[in-house]
Amino acid sequence: MEIMVILSQEHPELPSAELKSVLRSEGIEFSLIEDGRGYVILDAPSSTWKILKGRLAYAHEICRVMGYSTTGGIEGTAEKIDWKSHIKGSFAVRIKKLRGEVDARELERGLGAIIKNKTGARVDLENPWTLVRPVLIDDRFILTLRLAEISKDHFNKARPHRRPFFYPGSMSPKLARCMVNLAGVRSGDRLLDPFCGTGGILIEAGLMDVRVMGADIDWRMVEGTRKNLQHYGITDFEVIRSDARDLRLEGGVDAIVTDPPYGISASTAGERSEKLYREFLNSAYSNLKEDGVICMAAPHYIDLEGLIDDRFTVREKYSMRMHRSLTRIIRVIETV
Template sequence: MLLAFELSGEHDTIPAAEALACLESINADFKVYLRLDGCLVVDLKNDIKRIAQVLSKRLSMTRNIIVVLGIGGAGEEDILDTVSKADIEPEGTYSIRVRRIKEYSHVNTELMERRIGEIFYRRGAHADLRNPQIQLRVLLTEDKSIFGYIAGSVDRGAFEARKPHYRPFFYPGVLMPRLARALVNISKPEEYMLDPFCGTGGILIEAGLIGIKVIGGDIQRKLLLGAKMNLDFYKINYSLMYQDACRMSLCDESVDAVVTDPPYGRSAAIIAESLEHLLTCSLKEIHRVLKNGKRAVFVSERKIEDLAHEAGFKVVEIHIQRVHKSLTRRVYILEKVTFDFE
């Protein structure tokens, strides 16, 4: 059965990468069916409704998870034909929403919703826009329409409520909760996740909220105290250490995943010979404490491919995020390998 992820559009590549990593983390039996701008469709063999519910509580850069009932062309008559042929007879009340992905389609969505409503009215179904028993959805992408019903929705408001300035301790320049959660999911954590530059604990919060035991380290006492306040506020299972990321007090291969957003050398409080030294040494330490075959997600404003390779990592993915004119984030997905991959 096909499952579609209605992606948030906040980034070109991270939302799909997050969805795929989450599917892999829960051992879903799937393969990619379609990759579209703003929508990912997978062919799923497992219990599709259960998986949709599980993922809706974990994902951040997906709006809705949709059980696909039909895929057709993007023209008006194509859409109506796809809906008409779909194997569904709504029991009880329903709602229908048509959404354009970006500006690919010029279909009048309100008119299309009424025309689809007429199809189900003739079948004896009753619309209820406020409290429907089934929510039907049509996504209009580059050259296709995807029709189905919503099996799970992500509570985006919960991420808004956790924005940094709403936390007990605030410090500027940190990742927003949705991005932090997406990076945590991409790292595919199992039991323990480490952030060696944890700052005020934003990444640790998002990992802890999905049941991961988190370990944070930082060399700034003020930020560690702030992280403790924030982690206690969200009732996270955590350990914090006052330590240099270049000399961590952790055993070899002791964590399942690493996600970190180093301060890029902007803070004078960082004790390091240079930014180059900080990146080189911290990557080597991350490689040391990470278990074999596991992932590290490393955010950097500069290219670190060579440094990652020297530390022993394989670069799996690179996601580019332009924050503003003077800052471009590079999100590196690194994998610890035990063989020569070159």
């Protein structure tokens, strides 16, 4: 089945990278048809959308592709589609403009009339059972049916200041979810955040049925993370007080996802970032299973490549500007 994922445009690369990582980690066979600005079209099993709906952070909608047309030929394309096999109950037509301009209202009326004539289905503009979603990209349409809308409720409710335990400087739940996905974990895998802070990364991983373990040098963070995980109904977790540089885990972990503290502060126990990162990477190697992955954020002024030895290789690297004085660099690092 051809599936179109309408992506967030908050970042030029992360949304597409996150999507592909989830597909690979879930073992979904797919072929890429188009990888464009703000969308991806792929050929994948029909059940794929259900998995993507529950995991993606930087996506808006998942749709089934019904046809392709020029802007002027969309009604002719719609006439050729067997809508009766796909539309159950009521329907509505709503055009999504990624790029380009058309008279959306006029086209929606015309397409609605064609579909109603072919199916006898009732039009319901308020709460349709099926949403016909023509997507405009420059001078063409991708004619689709919406399978799922990615809810943003969780990301709003899980903002750091809305958790039972809050501490300034916590990562947004959306970026935390994306980093967990970039690490390529799946249900049942074991994930470690050795600088867990208030537990944002662990929350996102735990909600995807990943077994999570956190550590922090500050007891306040350890206790606060436990409280936050329990608040979101996550039960399969372990959070301990430990220095990330001296952590030794029995059995190892499939992935380490983390956002180490920046600069010299109480959270780094007075250590400079470069020394802290170097010693953390040494500890991380001993705690990762074979083929384990690290996904970590670091400020732009840290030359992480200069700290990484020949036991690791940087597979992916993304820049995310946070504000005038800070750009986060997200790296996916593999063991060699």
